[in-house]
Every structure is written in C-alpha cells, then in structure tokens.
Amino acid sequence: MSATIEFVIDGKEIQGQPGQTILEAAQQAGVYIPRLCYMKGLVPHGSCRVCTVLVNGRPQSACTQPVAPGMVVENNTEKVTALRRNIVEMLFVEGNHFCMFCEKSGNCELQALAYRLGIAAPKYPYLFPTRDIDMSHPDVFIDRNRCILCGRCVRASRDVDGKHVFDFVGRGPHKRVAVNAEVRLADTNLDVRDKAAEACPVGAIMKKRVGYAVPIGQRLYDHKPIGSEIENGKK
Amino acid sequence: MAKPKVATTSLAGCFGCHMSLLDIDDRILKLVELVDFDKSPVDDIKEFTGRCAVGLIEGGCCNEENVKVLRDFRAHCDILISVGDCAIMGGIPAMRNGIPLQECYAEAYLKGPTVHNPSGRIPNDPELPLLLNRVYPCHEVVKIDYHLPGCPPPADTLWEALVALLSDKPVQLPYELVKYD
Numbered sequence: 001m002s003a004t005i006e007f008v009i010d011g012k013e014i015q016g017q018p019g020q021t022i023l024e025a026a027q028q029a030g031v032y033i034p035r036l037c038y039m040k041g042l043v044p045h046g047s048c049r050v051c052t053v054l055v056n057g058r059p060q061s062a063c064t065q066p067v068a069p070g071m072v073v074e075n076n077t078e079k080v081t082a083l084r085r086n087i088v089e090m091l092f093v094e095g096n097h098f099c100m101f102c103e104k105s106g107n108c109e110l111q112a113l114a115y116r117l118g119i120a121a122p123k124y125p126y127l128f129p130t131r132d133i134d135m136s137h138p139d140v141f142i143d144r145n146r147c148i149l150c151g152r153c154v155r156a157s158r159d160v161d162g163k164h165v166f167d168f169v170g171r172g173p174h175k176r177v178a179v180n181a182e183v184r185l186a187d188t189n190l191d192v193r194d195k196a197a198e199a200c201p202v203g204a205i206m207k208k209r210v211g212y213a214v215p216i217g218q219r220l221y222d223h224k225p226i227g228s229e230i231e232n233g234k235k
Numbered sequence: 236m237a238k239p240k241v242a243t244t245s246l247a248g249c250f251g252c253h254m255s256l257l258d259i260d261d262r263i264l265k266l267v268e269l270v271d272f273d274k275s276p277v278d279d280i281k282e283f284t285g286r287c288a289v290g291l292i293e294g295g296c297c298n299e300e301n302v303k304v305l306r307d308f309r310a311h312c313d314i315l316i317s318v319g320d321c322a323i324m325g326g327i328p329a330m331r332n333g334i335p336l337q338e339c340y341a342e343a344y345l346k347g348p349t350v351h352n353p354s355g356r357i358p359n360d361p362e363l364p365l366l367l368n369r370v371y372p373c374h375e376v377v378k379i380d381y382h383l384p385g386c387p388p389p390a391d392t393l394w395e396a397l398v399a400l401l402s403d404k405p406v407q408l409p410y411e412l413v414k415y416d
Contacts, residue, residue, distance in 0.1 A: 092324075099415035100320050100327070100386035111415055120382035120413065121323045125375055128325075128332040216416070223411055 007071040009053075016067035023051055023062040026075070032227030033075055034084055034113055036091075036201055037150035038063040043159055045151050048091075050084055050113065059083075081117065088113050089122035094173075096128060096145035097202075103211055104203030106219030110148060111202075112226035134179070136186035139208050140197050147177055147204040157196035165190045177204075239288035239401060242312060243275040246301040247328045247370055248294025251387040252319040253277070256291070258390035266394075269401055274311075283311045289400055290315045291393075292379075295325045296371040300364035309377040314400060316381045318393065320415060322373045323382050329370040336366060381406060384415050 004015040009022075009031050016025030021044065023033050037048035046064035053062045054074035062075075074080055091110060099105045131144040149168070154177065157165040165188045169178040181187035190196065192207055200206070216222065245253060253276060259266065272278045273287050290312030296302050309315055320326045331339050344350060344357045373379050381400075383392055392412040399406045 096330075096333075097324075098320075098327070098330070102416075105416040114415070115410065115413060118413075120384055121317065121372070121374060121379075126324060126329075126372060128329065128369065130333040222414075225410060 005067045005069050007067055007069065007073060009073040009075050010077065014067075018067075020067050021063055022053060022055070022060070022065050022067055022071075022073060025067050026062065026073075027230055030231055030233045031075065032230040033062045034116065034227065035063055036109060036113065036148065037152060039152050039156070039199060039201075041160065041195075042152060042155045042199070045155065048148070048150050049087055052080065052083060052087075054080060084113075085117045085119060088117055089119060089124055091148045092119075092122045093124045093126045094129065095148065096131065098145075102146065102203045103206060104146070106214065106216065106222055108203060108221075109201035109226060112221035115221060116225040116227065129173070131176075134185045136184035137188075137190060137208075138186070139192035140185065140190060140205060141208055142177070142179075142185055142205055143203060144176060145204075146202045148202055149175055149177065150201060151177075152199040152201060153177060153196045153205050156199035157190070157194065160195040163189055163194065163196070165194070165196055238269065238271045240273040240285065241270045241275070241289045241291065241397070242273040242283065242287045242308060243277060243291040244293065244304055244308060245276060246292065246294035246304060246322070246373075247297035248319065248321045248326070250276075250293070252291075252293035252322075252393075255319075255385075255387035255390050256393050259394045260390070262394055266397070269398070283307065285311075287312045288314065289397065291318045292316065292322045292373050293318050294321045295323075295328060295373060296367060296376050297328050298364040298366050302367070302371075302376055305373060305376055314380045315373075315377065316383060316396070317373045317379045318383050319388055320384060320386045322379075323384055324372050325370040326386070332369040336368060339366070384413060386416050388412075389414075 005018060007014055009026055014025055014029045023038060026033050033051050033053060035051040037045045038051060044063040046061040049061060051062040052059050055065060055071050099111055105111060134142040153166045157163045165180050166177050168175055170176055179185045179188050197207060274280050274283045290308040292308060296305060317323050340357050344352055383396055385392060389412060392408060395408055396406050
C-alpha cells in the first residue's frame with residue numbers, strides 16, 4: 001500500500017497516498033484548502049462545503065473525496081474562491097456574529113476565513129435569527145447565535161469522547177445543535193476537558209472563565225491569514 | 236483647483252469610528268491639506284454645502300432620521316463608505332433585532348432598572364424620530380461603495396483608504412488592516 005498516487009492541484013504535481021483525501025494530500029504537500037467542518041482527528045463530514053474543489057471540473061468536498069491517479073483539481077482559482085466566499089458570507093448572515101465582543105474573535109476560524117477570502121461585508125441581507133444561549137453548565141456555555149452547524153462538537157463527543165453529548169435536531173433553518181438531556185447542557189455528562197469542549201471553530205461552545213485571554217495583536221489570525229502555517233510547511 | 240470635500244456622520248453608532256478617524260494623529264494636518272470637511276460632527280456643519288467626493292457613514296439605521304440622513308449622504312456624495320461594524324452589520328444596536336419593539340420601548344421608558352418615569356407613558360413627541368422595526372445595515376438602505384470593517388476600524392485603515400480614494404488609486408488594504416473587531 002505504499003504506491004503513491006499522482007495528481008495535480010492548480011498545476012502543481014502532488015503525490016498522495018492511497019486512502020488519503022484530497023485535503024490531506026494537499027496539506028502534506030503544503031497546499032492549503034480552506035475548511036471549516038474538517039478537524040484533524042475527526043471523521044470528515046463534508047457538510048460546510050468550504051473545502052469544495054473542482055475535480056476534473058466537478059465540485060467535490062476535498063475533506064471527503066479520496067485521491068485518485070491523474071485527477072486535475074482546481075483549488076485556488078477565481079471561480080472556486082468566489083464559491084467559498086459566498087458560502088462564508090451566507091454563514092455570516094444566517095447567524096448573529098457580533099465579532100466586536102466575541103471572546104473567540106482573532107482565534108475564530110469563520111472570521112479568519114472571511115479575512116483570507118477578503119470579505120469586507122456580506123452581499124446577502126442579514127437574517128438576525130432568534131437563537132438561544134445555554135449557560136447552565138458550570139464550565140462550558142453554548143451560544144447558538146454563533147453556531148454554524150459544522151458538527152465538530154457532535155463528532156468529537158461521539159467519536160473521541162464516547163459520550164454523544166451533542167447532536168443535530170430539526171431541518172433547514174430550524175436545524176440546531178441539541179444536547180443529550182431534556183433541556184440543559186448542565187444535565188449532560190460533558191466535562192470541560194472533553195474534546196467536544198474545544199472542537200468549536202467559532203465562539204458557539206466556549207469554556208467559561210477564559211474570556212479575552214490573549215491580547216489583540218497576539219491572537220492566531222491577527223497577522224497571518226489562516227492556512228499560512230500549512231503553506232509555510234509548518235504542519 | 237478646489238479641494239475635494241469629505242462629509243461624515245454618525246447614525247446608530249457610538250462615535251468610536253469618528254474617534255478612530257481623529258486617531259490618525261498629526262496626519263490630520265495632512266488630511267486638512269488634502270480635503271475640506273463639509274457636513275460633519277468634526278466641524279459641526281449641519282447641512283451639506285455642496286457636492287462631496289467622499290462620505291463616511293458610521294452606524295447603521297435604527298430610526299427614520301438615520302434613513303433620512305443616509306439618503307441625504309447618498310444624494311450628495313460621489314463615494315459612500317460604511318465605516319465600522321455598526322454601519323456594515325448593525326453592530327451592538329442590532330442586538331435588539333430579535334426583541335419586539337414594544338419590549339424595547341418598555342425597557343427604555345418603563346421597566347429599565349434606572350428609569351424614573353412616574354407618568355408611566357412612552358414619549359411620543361414629533362421631535363423624537365420613530366424607531367424602525369429593526370436596525371438595518373447601511374447597504375440594505377442605500378448603495379454603499381466601500382466597507383471598512385472594525386470596531387472601530389484602525390486609524391491606519393481609515394487613513395490608507397481615504398488617501399487611496401482621494402488620489403484615484405485602488406483601495407487595497409494589507410491583511411492586518413481589515414479586521415472585524
């Protein structure tokens with residue numbers, strides 16, 4: 001199983017291993033494919049569509065699509081970037097994302113993607129949905145205003161923690177992350193040390209009593225766009 | 236040749252973005268060489284005196300007066316810029332968008348912890364602009380040409396964008412100058 005699979009991303013020859021996804025093989029070769037619902041160590045979900053690439057002209061999610069010999073992948077092109085920008089803009093207008101007072105600001109993957117994609121303002125009208133906040137748990141809170149339904153908490157709790165604290169309920173605009181209890185997060189067996197408590201890419205599931213721990217100017221995405229560490233070969 | 240004119244206003248904002256504009260420090264002297272200020276809280280000119288090259292809008296639209304002023308700016312300015320998160324997405328005032336208007340009024344005039352209102356009436360003076368059903372980002376009311384996000388946008392962001400526009404160059408801000416907080 002050590003045979004390499006050769007394919008091309010934006011004209012660059014990439015060598016992947018059998019069983020790897022496009023996203024993993026690209027990352028190994030120092031090519032960053034933007035992503036949100038993908039997290040190392042979790043089963044890929046393919047739901048946010050931010051990692052969409054064109055494989056031989058067809059849109060595929062890079063985090064779930066296995067590499068195949070000779071495939072021609074479009075990643076960092078105007079067409080694909082425009083598509084990703086639209087997806088991220090929709091995520092911004094579908095929730096209530098108040099970056100100015102969010103503890104996650106500066107370390108938020110959604111915000112960082114918007115920076116990287118050059119979004120100054122979404123072109124879609126803001127929906128200002130009514131969402132709830134669950135502060136019941138002593139160490140962790142859920143602010144559903146910020147939730148983008150990536151499912152990272154769902155998968156982390158189910159597959160890593162073995163607890164199944166979170167899951168999706170409802171459909172379409174009513175879809176939300178529910179907890180495995182009658183109503184409150186406090187009535188689940190979630191522990192602050194669980195993987196699920198730190199899997200959130202945005203500020204929806206946060207640890208209490210952390211607040212604005214890192215000063216502005218020293219946060220993850222203050223100076224370098226998200227993905228720079230991959231492009232610079234540090235990951 | 237007469238200097239191009241710049242107008243500014245604060246709608247449903249906190250004047251933080253205007254503070255950030257003043258935060259360009261001694262570059263404000265260069266700015267005064269580059270432009271004249273028209274209608275703006277900076278010089279306290281209340282009505283437009285003529286056509287303006289650039290209009291800077293701080294804050295979103297929370298009442299009918301905001302909408303009137305914003306439309307007036309659109310009519311008088313060649314380039315209109317949403318400055319700051321309130322102008323771009325409603326900002327802190329938009330946190331009321333999920334709350335019914337009656338409840339907002341009750342909190343402000345009847346039930347709020349610091350309210351002293353023995354008459355128990357909600358003011359209804361023609362001088363008071365009517366609240367809109369929710370707070371609107373500026374680009375949902377009029378056409379906006381540029382957006383400078385931030386809470387507030389850094390002084391350097393405002394400076395770089397203004398200088399680029401006034402010298403007919405494309406507004407291309409470095410990564411570190413476009414932030415949402």
